[in-house]
Amino acid sequence: MRILVVGGGMGGTIFANHLARRIHHEMKTGKARITMLSASHEHVYQPGWLYVAMGRATPDELVREQESLLEPGIEFHVDPVEEFHLAHNHVKCKSGKVHEYDLIVISTGSRAMPENIPGLKENSVNCYTADNAVEYYKQLSEFKGGRIVITVGLPHKCPMIPLEVTFAMHDFIKDRGLLDKTEFYYTYPIGRVHSLENVAKWAAPEFDAKGIKYETLFNMKEVDGKNAKVLSEEGSEVAYDLLVAVPPHKGQEVIEKNGLGENGWIPTNRHSLHMEGEHGKNVIVLGDTTNLPISKAGSTAHFEAETAAENVAAVVKMGRPVKSYDGKVFCFIEAGKDRATYAMFNYQNPPQPKAPTGSVHAFKMAYNKLYWATARGLL
Amino acid sequence: MAERTVDARGSFCPGPLMELISNMKSMQVGDTLELLSTDAGSAKDVPEWVHKVGHEMVDTNQDSEGTFHIKVRKAK
Numbered sequence: 001m002r003i004l005v006v007g008g009g010m011g012g013t014i015f016a017n018h019l020a021r022r023i024h025h026e027m028k029t030g031k032a033r034i035t036m037l038s039a040s041h042e043h044v045y046q047p048g049w050l051y052v053a054m055g056r057a058t059p060d061e062l063v064r065e066q067e068s069l070l071e072p073g074i075e076f077h078v079d080p081v082e083e084f085h086l087a088h089n090h091v092k093c094k095s096g097k098v099h100e101y102d103l104i105v106i107s108t109g110s111r112a113m114p115e116n117i118p119g120l121k122e123n124s125v126n127c128y129t130a131d132n133a134v135e136y137y138k139q140l141s142e143f144k145g146g147r148i149v150i151t152v153g154l155p156h157k158c159p160m161i162p163l164e165v166t167f168a169m170h171d172f173i174k175d176r177g178l179l180d181k182t183e184f185y186y187t188y189p190i191g192r193v194h195s196l197e198n199v200a201k202w203a204a205p206e207f208d209a210k211g212i213k214y215e216t217l218f219n220m221k222e223v224d225g226k227n228a229k230v231l232s233e234e235g236s237e238v239a240y241d242l243l244v245a246v247p248p249h250k251g252q253e254v255i256e257k258n259g260l261g262e263n264g265w266i267p268t269n270r271h272s273l274h275m276e277g278e279h280g281k282n283v284i285v286l287g288d289t290t291n292l293p294i295s296k297a298g299s300t301a302h303f304e305a306e307t308a309a310e311n312v313a314a315v316v317k318m319g320r321p322v323k324s325y326d327g328k329v330f331c332f333i334e335a336g337k338d339r340a341t342y343a344m345f346n347y348q349n350p351p352q353p354k355a356p357t358g359s360v361h362a363f364k365m366a367y368n369k370l371y372w373a374t375a376r377g378l379l
Numbered sequence: 380m381a382e383r384t385v386d387a388r389g390s391f392c393p394g395p396l397m398e399l400i401s402n403m404k405s406m407q408v409g410d411t412l413e414l415l416s417t418d419a420g421s422a423k424d425v426p427e428w429v430h431k432v433g434h435e436m437v438d439t440n441q442d443s444e445g446t447f448h449i450k451v452r453k454a455k
Binding site: 235294345 | 385386387388389390391392393394395396397398400401404405420424427428431432
């Protein structure tokens with residue numbers, strides 16, 4: 001079986017490594033082959049950009065050579081796919097090379113699109129690329145006081161980020177003795193401070209205790225950079241001195257261009273993870289690329305990838321899948337520089353977050369290093 | 380005018396309302412969206428947001444399996 005993995009991020013890498021370990025014998029004997037195509041030779045631990053923005057990490061700490069993470073036997077090419085010919089089981093890459101497959105896994109991820117909100121890109125900072133995180137740190141470290149506004153677009157990657165940047169900046173400003181000169185103003189699209197009700201129930205009193213103000217039902221419409229104001233779809237406006245954005249996201253352009261899904265999100269079966277539609281039988285979709293109504297997060301890609309790898313290995317060995325994805329997501333929530341909690345949930349069970357502790361934060365810091373074992377399919 | 384269905388059953392995060400808001404951005408004025416939700420809160424928080432922004436509520440009902448079907452029209 002020829003298995004083609006498109007995308008070298010969390011979903012594609014964890015899938016390929018898990019699968020390679022499971023079908024090691026079949027790969028050795030030529031019964032199965034795994035090929036990965038990626039747009040980059042680098043693999044980035046994207047959750048680490050939050051720490052770059054706070055001056056607690058540098059971008060190079062978050063990068064490894066993609067090839068160094070892959071199990072022996074996985075064929076790897078830096079050659080982004082430009083055309084998907086799903087009816088004919090092949091893709092065409094930027095180089096012009098055509099790759100045929102029996103099964104394709106699409107895990108191309110998502111991208112922040114601050115340019116989709118008028119004025120947002122030029123007038124805000126965010127932590128969704130290495131360069132943006134460095135600029136965020138520069139502006140935050142030069143901040144002398146005033147109002148910091150946090151504004152959130154939809155959909156976005158990493159649902160905990162709005163809370164995490166707020167708590168992290170609060171500690172950052174406090175440590176610099178600027179708390180009495182700084183006002184935090186948090187905005188959020190729905191009628192509570194986080195999408196997860198139990199997380200919102202925990203976070204709102206934390207905000208109150210820290211004096212962080214908040215406005216809910218606030219969906220940014222545009223940013224008036226000249227007058228330093230952000231305007232909402234709901235009709236309100238908020239003045240800022242530093243605007244921190246969680247920009248709206250889209251899937252990759254190649255997905256849209258090939259007509260695989262509106263805004264780059266591919267319609268996906270929530271349990272089998274196969275693409276919906278007539279050509280979906282041998283197409284698996286992972287991570288942010290799906291249109292599933294669950295968190296766009298590395299954790300989601302991780303658990304989906306494990307399920308998919310186990311299923312594909314079972315198909316190779318005995319012709320049938322064995323698992324159904326249950327919607328499992330596990331997200332750490334940094335509650336400042338030295339405390340954290342977590343939210344674990346699936347399609348059936350909401351999270352029950354506990355009060356943040358130093359030990360969960362310590363584990364999160366350890367996991368930031370252990371991630372490379374996750375990418376290798378070991379953890 | 381186009382119609383679409385968003386299946387947000389079992390969605391805790393981002394949740395049905397965030398799914399609806401995301402989808403409304405891709406729609407044209409006059410298009411309708413049917414949101415499927417297993418969260419009882421959707422029957423309250425969706426109309427609250429729709430009215431605040433100025434879109435239109437078309438219909439809300441709950442089927443025999445407990446799923447809410449909430450139909451909204453983009454008005455602006």
